[in-house]
Amino acid sequence: MKSTTVRDIADSAGILSGSLYHHFDSKESIVDEILAAFLDELFGGYRRIVDAGEDARTTLEQLVRASFGAIDLRHSAVAIYQDEAKHLASNPRFDYLGERAREFRELWIGVLRRGVADGSFRPDLDVEIAFRFIRDTVWVAVRWYRPGGQRSADTIASEYLSIVLNGISAGT
Amino acid sequence: MKSTTVRDIADSAGILSGSLYHHFDSKESIVDEILAAFLDELFGGYRRIVDAGEDARTTLEQLVRASFGAIDLRHSAVAIYQDEAKHLASNPRFDYLGERAREFRELWIGVLRRGVADGSFRPDLDVEIAFRFIRDTVWVAVRWYRPGGQRSADTIASEYLSIVLNGISAGT
Amino acid sequence: MKSTTVRDIADSAGILSGSLYHHFDSKESIVDEILAAFLDELFGGYRRIVDAGEDARTTLEQLVRASFGAIDLRHSAVAIYQDEAKHLASNPRFDYLGERAREFRELWIGVLRRGVADGSFRPDLDVEIAFRFIRDTVWVAVRWYRPGGQRSADTIASEYLSIVLNGISAGT
Amino acid sequence: MKSTTVRDIADSAGILSGSLYHHFDSKESIVDEILAAFLDELFGGYRRIVDAGEDARTTLEQLVRASFGAIDLRHSAVAIYQDEAKHLASNPRFDYLGERAREFRELWIGVLRRGVADGSFRPDLDVEIAFRFIRDTVWVAVRWYRPGGQRSADTIASEYLSIVLNGISAGT
DNA sequence: CATGAATGAGGTTTCATTCAT
DNA sequence: CATGAATGAAACCTCATTCAT
Numbered sequence: 001m002k003s004t005t006v007r008d009i010a011d012s013a014g015i016l017s018g019s020l021y022h023h024f025d026s027k028e029s030i031v032d033e034i035l036a037a038f039l040d041e042l043f044g045g046y047r048r049i050v051d052a053g054e055d056a057r058t059t060l061e062q063l064v065r066a067s068f069g070a071i072d073l074r075h076s077a078v079a080i081y082q083d084e085a086k087h088l089a090s091n092p093r094f095d096y097l098g099e100r101a102r103e104f105r106e107l108w109i110g111v112l113r114r115g116v117a118d119g120s121f122r123p124d125l126d127v128e129i130a131f132r133f134i135r136d137t138v139w140v141a142v143r144w145y146r147p148g149g150q151r152s153a154d155t156i157a158s159e160y161l162s163i164v165l166n167g168i169s170a171g172t
Numbered sequence: 173m174k175s176t177t178v179r180d181i182a183d184s185a186g187i188l189s190g191s192l193y194h195h196f197d198s199k200e201s202i203v204d205e206i207l208a209a210f211l212d213e214l215f216g217g218y219r220r221i222v223d224a225g226e227d228a229r230t231t232l233e234q235l236v237r238a239s240f241g242a243i244d245l246r247h248s249a250v251a252i253y254q255d256e257a258k259h260l261a262s263n264p265r266f267d268y269l270g271e272r273a274r275e276f277r278e279l280w281i282g283v284l285r286r287g288v289a290d291g292s293f294r295p296d297l298d299v300e301i302a303f304r305f306i307r308d309t310v311w312v313a314v315r316w317y318r319p320g321g322q323r324s325a326d327t328i329a330s331e332y333l334s335i336v337l338n339g340i341s342a343g344t
Numbered sequence: 345m346k347s348t349t350v351r352d353i354a355d356s357a358g359i360l361s362g363s364l365y366h367h368f369d370s371k372e373s374i375v376d377e378i379l380a381a382f383l384d385e386l387f388g389g390y391r392r393i394v395d396a397g398e399d400a401r402t403t404l405e406q407l408v409r410a411s412f413g414a415i416d417l418r419h420s421a422v423a424i425y426q427d428e429a430k431h432l433a434s435n436p437r438f439d440y441l442g443e444r445a446r447e448f449r450e451l452w453i454g455v456l457r458r459g460v461a462d463g464s465f466r467p468d469l470d471v472e473i474a475f476r477f478i479r480d481t482v483w484v485a486v487r488w489y490r491p492g493g494q495r496s497a498d499t500i501a502s503e504y505l506s507i508v509l510n511g512i513s514a515g516t
Numbered sequence: 517m518k519s520t521t522v523r524d525i526a527d528s529a530g531i532l533s534g535s536l537y538h539h540f541d542s543k544e545s546i547v548d549e550i551l552a553a554f555l556d557e558l559f560g561g562y563r564r565i566v567d568a569g570e571d572a573r574t575t576l577e578q579l580v581r582a583s584f585g586a587i588d589l590r591h592s593a594v595a596i597y598q599d600e601a602k603h604l605a606s607n608p609r610f611d612y613l614g615e616r617a618r619e620f621r622e623l624w625i626g627v628l629r630r631g632v633a634d635g636s637f638r639p640d641l642d643v644e645i646a647f648r649f650i651r652d653t654v655w656v657a658v659r660w661y662r663p664g665g666q667r668s669a670d671t672i673a674s675e676y677l678s679i680v681l682n683g684i685s686a687g688t
Numbered sequence: 689c690a691t692g693a694a695t696g697a698g699g700t701t702t703c704a705t706t707c708a709t
Numbered sequence: 710c711a712t713g714a715a716t717g718a719a720a721c722c723t724c725a726t727t728c729a730t
Contacts, residue, residue, distance in 0.1 A: 503642050
């Protein structure tokens with residue numbers, strides 16, 4: 001109902017709105033550039049983790065840590081992604097968002113399945129739901145996480161992992 | 173970058189945009205009315221659950237189920253809340269959002285603390301993080317949950333609870 | 345920049361705006377009816393005064409008193425006339441406003457000329473300017489005159505006349 | 517019933533209506549800027565006249581001449597003031613209009629009282645009424661005065677002053 | 689007659705974008 | 710490269726008017 005304007009962007013860059021157009025074709029281009037770069041970097045990291053070939057549980061842990069790392073280092077990009085991805089999806093220019101989402105899904109679902117198969121994760125796990133659960137849980141943290149705040153991203157990742165892996169119930 | 177316009181709203185109501193103003197003062201009023209009604213209903217439900225005086229674990233379960241119920245029954249209201257709450261918070265008219273958020277926080281944190289105290293939840297639980305984790309996890313589900321879809325809201329609530337309570341790891 | 349709306353009018357009539365249209369064709373009709381009635385009455389009074397055939401000074405006095413009487417008795421009509429006459433003039437429906445203005449002018453200028461001719465008014469009087477002066481002076485009083493206030497319309501008329509006729513200077 | 521639109525203003529500036537907002541925040545701002553500048557200038561002139569410390573009659577003459585000068589040089593500003601001041605008064609942004617009106621009143625009433633005291637004006641003068649009379653008389657002339665017309669503003673001022681000071685009656 | 693929901697034209701304002709300087 | 714005035718489409722909103730009930 002009050003979104004970021006081109007003037008807002010120019011203001012925080014310390015220039016006037018018209019001047020932005022020497023650097024970008026359009027507002028869309030800015031978002032495009034930010035999201036594409038962010039996703040390249042994120043998926044690069046993901047790929048390295050998966051390619052390392054660790055067991056499912058370790059891989060999942062590292063994926064979660066990498067994701068919180070992205071929230072820390074690429075905070076604005078993640079925020080933009082969270083706010084805009086849905087709307088942008090219908091724009092052909094951003095078709096890659098859908099592709100990335102599919103890739104993302106396959107990657108995480110793959111890890112979860114592997115974990116169920118190798119006995120690290122519960123055999124009755126609804127992998128589909130668990131995937132969405134973890135995905136949302138991790139990314140939505142961008143809403144309250146502030147880089148440079150009290151808890152480091154990795155501390156939070158650990159706490160999240162302990163909940164996701166073991167739950168909040170006291171052990172028996 | 174492309175938000176809902178007054179015309180969009182009027183269109184789905186089958187009237188012209190100007191006609192909306194016979195029923196509402198402004199676009200803001202529409203959002204206000206929707207959010208206020210939704211929050212009243214939601215907190216009414218929460219209060220009944222808390223007042224029932226069940227143990228912390230049961231209370232938490234019921235709160236999570238009530239929340240998924242709200243996503244099911246008040247889908248658009250939840251979606252609007254998710255998309256707009258942050259921006260609206262700076263508007264005096266929507267001060268009640270902040271108050272509700274505080275109330276919400278106290279209620280859930282209270283339940284979590286009670287659970288830690290009575291031994292149902294892990295003694296080392298970071299209650300603050302766990303609260304944010306559960307809160308976000310539950311509400312962000314509005315992004316993909318479709319009322320009338322394959323899985324009922326309560327089924328999803330159960331699955332979410334099983335993850336939050338026990339984690340995804342296989343028991344040893 | 346914020347003029348009287350049809351709803352305002354209906355409100356002060358204690359009905360809803362749609363209901364006004366059972367009584368009037370349009371907003372224009374309302375104004376038309378008010379102004380036409382007011383001008384008929386005013387000019388009726390003027391004519392009676394002129395037809396009485398008194399000398400110029402007496403006639404002028406009576407015209408001024410009649411005008412203040414109209415401000416008192418037909419306050420809203422005068423106010424509407426003051427606020428709207430200029431804009432309405434370009435509307436064919438209100439051509440009578442122009443005619444009335446001409447009639448008005450002839451009548452007052454006639455009296456002034458008669459007074460100059462018969463020696464009651466100064467021979468060097470710029471009749472044109474004096475006419476505008478008196479006309480505006482009298483009617484613009486509607487802006488601050490409140491019927492039922494401290495001074496009666498006739499008291500004010502007397503005071504105005506004493507200024508117009510004799511000026512504010514102390515006699516020598 | 518048909519007031520000046522932002523488009524009208526933009527048209528006479530030879531730009532499109534949206535372009536006005538590069539220079540002003542709102543329609544209100546335009547009016548604000550015009551009126552504030554006009555009143556500053558007008559009161560600056562008034563103050564210089566009063567500070568010159570001439571006798572009451574001379575001061576009054578100069579005030580009237582300065583006012584007609586303003587109608588001549590700041591014709592649109594005066595017209596806007598006449599048309600809008602009343603409505604705007606209820607808007608906190610325009611509180612200064614009320615203050616200026618009070619200042620205006622004190623200044624003119626002061627001069628009139630001085631004149632009565634020093635014997636230049638009639639001892640029986642109703643200063644309150646005379647003030648309103650002169651104020652309205654002078655400013656309402658904006659309705660018919662056209663800069664660059666036949667009579668100069670100063671000529672009209674002289675004629676007005678001769679009426680206000682000495683009246684229209686022939687001397688005895 | 690009165691109501692009140694609805695219309696539609698037109699008003700004010702916003703904002704991404706262009707372009708001469 | 711940066712500026713800032715200008716554009717034009719589209720957003721929110723107002724209001725005189727119509728009309729089924």
